[in-house]
Amino acid sequence: MASTSHRVLPGFGLSLGYTLVYLSLLVLIPLGGLILKAGTLTIAEFWQIATTEQALASYRVTFGASFVAAAINAVFGLVVAWVLVRYPFPGKSLVDAFVDLPFALPTAVAGITLATLYAGNGWIGRHLEPLGIKIAYTPYGIVVALAFVTLPFIVRTLQPVIEDIEPEVEEAAASLGASRLQTFVKVIFPAIFPALLTGFTLAFSRAIGEFGSVIFIAGNMPMISEITPLLIIAKLEQQDVVGATALAVVMLVISFAMLLTINALQWWAANRHKGRAA
Template sequence: MSAAIRRRTLPGFGLTMGLTLTWLSIIVLIPLAGLVLKTFELSLDQFWGIITSRRTLNALKTSFGLAFLAAIVNLIAGMVIVWALTRYRFPGRRIFDAIVDIPFALPTAVAGVALTSLFAQKGWLGAPLAELGIKVAFTPIGIFVAMVFIGIPFVVRTVQPVLQDIDKEIEEVATCLGASRWQTIWRVILPSLFPAMLTGFALAFARAVGEYGSVIFIAGNLPNISEIAPLLIVIRLSEFRYADATAIAVVMLLASFLVIFAINRIQRWSQSRVVQS
């Protein structure tokens, strides 16, 4: 009887699971497997020599380090934006809510050109910053700015629906029980938002690590200074050094997977704690 109920509750499970595995294999697993298999054309010494070269290490450090910093900034700024859009009503709120999605729809090349012209030494923002001795365009700071620009929607759109679903009566109850506004935020609201915050952080980080179009215009692309790992991969491909390019790509893939896996584990742990509480 229970087996029949389960079959009625989940109709077509075998078919949908088969289609899911087939689709994921064609779109995700097979290309990734091909990427890994391509590196077997290199010996272990060759592979190690490529990924530990000064240029490769600097490119990976630039991509992952700045992506991590950009994700942290996006998380903080995104939480402020989400709070303002969700908890307050003000003129133009819908317009500001729509503006958040612009980095989603804007072509990355257009974003790169716009940021470069804005932060160039004669740009609207670049000129006053240059007078202060701060150069943004064609430096690692420019890469950081581009990563922040393209990553902010991931945090906002991930956290916003969760905050909207939190009943305001919970905040009122906490206030009636004597909690201050900051205590309500730290002990009531943030624990409920923490899994969504981690998800937004992971998405912003992953997008920033793999970003190419908007970054190369403002980066300057100087080896060992402002060269990102995706650009180095493209350079190796243009030199027909396919195995070298795949070696760098595999390192990026493994590093990104480990970071996202760790974040997902923390997310599951936080969700279990929320359920238990």
């Protein structure tokens, strides 16, 4: 008598239907409406709105600060994840819990706190400004806010991968005469690079759309420290829905292109690592 396999979820057809409906309601239909609204503009009108001097400056600030923040966290997030996995120390559980604090803390609260700390009279800012380093109300403040918000994405993506790397691998490399740097570059880094790239992608994606923590520390000066989401909000407040939609579509297209490129690099890195392992 043939055994019947039981599954927790319903059959493929029904599950796929639920998936498509849910995805459509949350993602596809809103994005489709956004594109249709922007489609009411002619190409010349769309180009004129999307390429104003203020809009171009906001793109540079938004994507530049997001990339820098994600890159910084790729380095220091790797260090944090490595320490949390490999080294026992007093208060480790508390430090591990602090990593998730940006997830739980409202972004507006984070922005106000960072602006207070890094302002000219803040606990940190008053020591930096005499050195000629101004953080609050500059693009540097945006990078600080985005780095704070996106750190957990890097750490939590890397931790399980580092846990899967046995310490014996490092010992074997050392026994063959490899230095610590050679062991990291030749053995450890290829194994964690796909996960690191995934964490970078998640952090970068999160940073692009960040608003609450940025507006309090950025200063929001046009052409200097104004992010595109803030410019979109400003257009909506001016009842310029079509203009806001045009900027949103530009953000969508650029973000999708960059994420597609990063995902292609991630796929290449993962396949390359598998090929080496085989």
